[in-house]
Amino acid sequence: MKKEKIFPQHIAIIMDGNGRWARKRRLPRIMGHRRGTEVAFKIVQFSVKLGIKILTLYAFSTENWKRPKEEVDFLMGLLEDYLAKHRGMFQKQNIRFQVIGNWEVLPFGIKNRLREVIEATKNNTGMVLNIALNYGGRMEIIDAVKKIVGEVRNGRIAPEEINEGLFTNFLYTRGLPDPDLLIRTAGELRVSNFLLWQISYTEFYFTKKLWPDFTPKDLQRAIRVFQKRERRFGGIKRDYEGSL
Ligand code: IPE
Ligand code: IPE
Numbered sequence: 001m002k003k004e005k006i007f008p009q010h011i012a013i014i015m016d017g018n019g020r021w022a023r024k025r026r027l028p029r030i031m032g033h034r035r036g037t038e039v040a041f042k043i044v045q046f047s048v049k050l051g052i053k054i055l056t057l058y059a060f061s062t063e064n065w066k067r068p069k070e071e072v073d074f075l076m077g078l079l080e081d082y083l084a085k086h087r088g089m090f091q092k093q094n095i096r097f098q099v100i101g102n103w104e105v106l107p108f109g110i111k112n113r114l115r116e117v118i119e120a121t122k123n124n125t126g127m128v129l130n131i132a133l134n135y136g137g138r139m140e141i142i143d144a145v146k147k148i149v150g151e152v153r154n155g156r157i158a159p160e161e162i163n164e165g166l167f168t169n170f171l172y173t174r175g176l177p178d179p180d181l182l183i184r185t186a187g188e189l190r191v192s193n194f195l196l197w198q199i200s201y202t203e204f205y206f207t208k209k210l211w212p213d214f215t216p217k218d219l220q221r222a223i224r225v226f227q228k229r230e231r232r233f234g235g236i237k238r239d240y241e242g243s244l
């Protein structure tokens, strides 16, 4: 039986390698980030064109605060500019912009800008663009536990009611399906605290390409590889059914 080609609904990307891209060119790291932001813009637009339902981009992790203050400040500034520059595009392309992560603690300017764009695009019905900002998978799980404990304390949830479905509703990604495909650029074979709960059955695609060199063609390649995978979710190969 020929397998029908299933298109990934939700793609998550760990955009890694900006620093190495710059170093290879003897440029300051921030130039890599600048270029990386332009690539993110292109990939967002291409994803809309492909009809992807949800795109989740890892932009800043809870561990990235360990970087020099100048680099962190530059990254925040870049994001602020990106939002100012592209809010019109979000509307035009019917994109719903969301943030996952603890973004309430970010600098005032960027927080306001984020709130503005989230509010302005909340009724859009096209692709959901999730930006992971000050995001950590472990922190997300701890936050969910704290919220659930609060609900149990005030009697709104009985402990017996806690199951996977309920837990999922307390994550930053509530309401969204898990990623079908996780892409990581720049050759590192790890998840770096990204979407720990949500990737339990996600297909992984790693490429050595550095994020600033990543192109729409590379995205298509990743999708093609995904389409050749057989997802079994713990079950058995379909061809084997009936031959027990
Ligand atoms: C990814 O590129 C961007 C962020 C983490 C914000 P890096 O800055 O991690 O680039 P490398 O890994 O040093 O090359
Ligand atoms: C992961 O990349 C975070 C983002 C892409 C935002 P890092 O560069 O921070 O990950 P490690 O340190 O190599 O694991």
Ligand code: MG
Pocket: 016, 017, 018
């Ligand atoms: Mg990196």
